[in-house]
Amino acid sequence: MSVGLPVGIFFGSLVLVESGSWAAAAVVLLVLTPFYGIRTARRMSRAWPGAKDLTPADRAAVVRATRRGEGIDDARLAPAVIDYSTGLRRAAERDRLIPWVILLVTVLAVALALYDTFRGSTGEAWASWLLVALCLAELTWWPRKQARIMAGAQRAERPARHALHG
Incomplete structure (x- = not known):
């Protein structure tokens, strides 16, 4: 929800x-x-299948530490940090074609927005240009955000592995 x-x-x-x-x-x-x-x-x-074994507070602590690239305070959560970091990498690999799909959608959205601007209603034009803006934001914002998340996960994984292996 x-x-x-x-x-x-x-x-x-x-x-x-x-x-x-x-x-x-x-x-x-x-x-x-x-x-x-x-x-x-x-x-x-x-x-991240291991998330189901954690309490909501532990899940939040793992996600927060991993995305920020911080060490986890509770050593028992070190395996969860490693597991979550691995899950983030897998998800990023699966999603590598998404930017191309969004680029195609953006091109189509621009064409639709131009059409709606000249042929459609004001509401259609506003909605179409809003979709163009969202697609452009996704193309520029998400790759940087994802790179920061992945770098944070890599930083958080090092101390987690150290805590796990002594």
Whole structure:
């Protein structure tokens, strides 16, 4: 719910702005929220299967330390840091084609936005240009963010391995 609901609300709002239909926005909200939430939960459980064995507080501590590149205070969580770091690397490898897909979507979104600007309603044009802006942000922001996360995971893994092996 913490991931699916914001996605459903956001895209439902886009549909509302573009179409003016509350019914269509509600359908998008009701379909995307569980779909995206379940997809994200399944993806994370495959990338980091050991997370299910941790308490929510321990999971949060591991994620925070690993993404920030810090050592973990609790030595018993060292294997979880290594496991999570490995999961992040696997997920990054699986997602290496995503930037190309986003680039294609961006090109198509620009074409649609231009069409909507000259032929569509004001709401359609706004929604289309917002999608272009989001795609451009994804193309520029995410690679830098991912590089920082991966560097942090590598830094956090060293002290975790040291704590694990003495």
